[in-house]
Amino acid sequence: MKITSLRTYLVAPRWCFLRVDTDEGITGWGEPVVEGRAHTVAAAVEELSDYLVGQDPMRIEDHWQVLTKGGFYRGGPVLSSAVAGIDQALWDIAGKALGVPVWQLLGGNVRDRARVYSWIGGDxxxxxxxxxxxxxxxxxxxxxxxxxxxxxxxDTPRAVRDIVERVESVRAEVGDDFDIAVDFHGRLTLPMARRVLPLLEPYLPFFVEEPVVPEMSAHIGEVVRSTSIPIATGERLYSRWDFKPVLQQGIAVAQPDLSHAGGISEVRRIAAMAEAHDVSLAPHCPLGPIALAACLQVGFATPNLLIQEQSLGIHYNAGSDLLDYLTDRSVFRYEDGHVALLTAPGLGIDVDEKAVERAAETGHRWRNPVWRRGDGSLAEW
Known part of the structure; x- marks a missing residue:
């Protein structure tokens, strides 16, 4: 079997899908994207296709090594995301060729269903x-x-109390048999993190996500030591080498993104590294159905999976949502906060190719907002 073509599709609301075709008629799907830089990632996939066309798609690990290390310049979100989508598609092809779901190729399932969480606002x-x-x-x-x-x-005491009141209001509404994760998007400086997080402790957050920007990864241990709340990070870390220092500093939850951190191959390794540090895995995934399917394939085969993010109903998805590009939407039916084991071959989903092609005719140019502080300087979004 040989790879014959790679084609990317920019589809609403902000996603990029990848189709990899073979000479035996088996097609694999991936989701290579950096939100807000989808065109750039698509261009990177096109460049990498020069190497891949004519190759055996079943040599997944060798292709991963060549695509990530065969060029003199390595790493970063664009290259890692391009490789991630390709890697997902190759695993999809392998599973379909062998007639088994990807989790079977990863050693078999260790759970029958995966816990998922939903996203709400914060205004x-x-x-x-x-x-x-x-x-x-x-x-x-x-x-x-x-x-x-x-x-x-x-920031001011009022700004700090506003944060606390948000979490307090949710805890009061849902009670103690319900988990609340709190995402800061890197908006706290180190001194603000040390001030804010202890005040959230009475409300027992499930975890606090990305309290500081990834540029401060060398200091994440200071945040860990300042609070009893489990600290999660990783959506903007792109390899096991990026994760190594934060794992060593005591984070509780690793959050690699299957569409950014090298795909199934690399996140599988990150998960194993995390387990060796007694760290749980909660893959980041505010993206589309292909990315979610890839996450779940890893999660079903990973002992230290904590929970899986999913984007159904998230505010980014205005106009198009998670299920719009699937022929069988039942695969992501949630019951009691869980999704059942995906059993179909490959990634376990059937992509609606016509819906993808229609959406790609319009495409998108999604960009994240640019926020500014009171004095006009740039603020973290």
């Missing part, structure tokens, strides 16, 4: 409480919420 305390209650009524057992709007380098 006003009354809003988040109501949204959390709605997710609980839908059967979810955990949510993730934004913690704040833009923040100053060291």
């Amino acid at each position: 006003r305390p009354t809003d988040v409480a109501q949204q959390a209650a709605a997710r609980k009524a839908e059967g979810f057992t955990a949510i993730k919420m934004n913690a704040s709007p833009q923040l100053e380098l060291i």
Whole structure:
């Protein structure tokens, strides 16, 4: 079997899908994207296709090594995301060729279902409480919420109390048999993290996600030591080498993104490294159905999986949502806050090719907002 072509599709709301075809008629799908830089990642995939066309798609590990290390310049989100989507597609082809789901190729399933969480907003305390209650009524057992709007380098007591009140309102609404993850998107400086996180401890967050930007990874241990709340990070770390220092500094939850961190091959290795540090895995995935399917294939075969993010109903998905590009939407039916084992070959989903092609005719040019502080300087979004 040989790879004959690679084709990318930019589809709403902000995704990039990849189709890899072979001379035996087996097609694999991947999701290579950096949100806000989808065209750039698609260009990287096109460049990498020069090497891949004519190759045996079953040599997944060798291709991963060549694509990540065969060029003199390595790493970074664009290259790692391009490789991630290709890697997902190759695993999809391998599973379909052998007639088994990818998790079977990873050693078999260690669980029969995977816990998932839903996302809510974070603008006003009354809003988040109501949204959390709605997710609980839908059967979810955990949510993730934004913690704040833009923040100053060291913000006012009122800004700090607003953060606490958001979390407090959700806890009061959902009770103690429900998990609340709090996402800071790197908006805290180190001194702000040391001030804010201890004040959240009475509400027992499931974890606090990315309290500081990844550029501060060398100092994440200071945040870990400042609070009893489990610290999660990793959506903007792209390899096991990026994860090595944060694992050593005591984070509780590793959050590699299957569409950014080298795909199934690399996240499988990151998960094993995390297990050796008594760290749980909670893959980041506010993306589309292919990325989610890839995450779940790893999760079903990974002992230290904590929970899986999924994007159904997330505010980014206005106009198009997670299920719009699938022919069988039942594969992502959530019951009691879990999704059942995917059993179809490959990634376990059937992509609606016509829907993808229609959407790609319009495409997208999604960009993340640019936030500024009160003095006009750039703030973390």
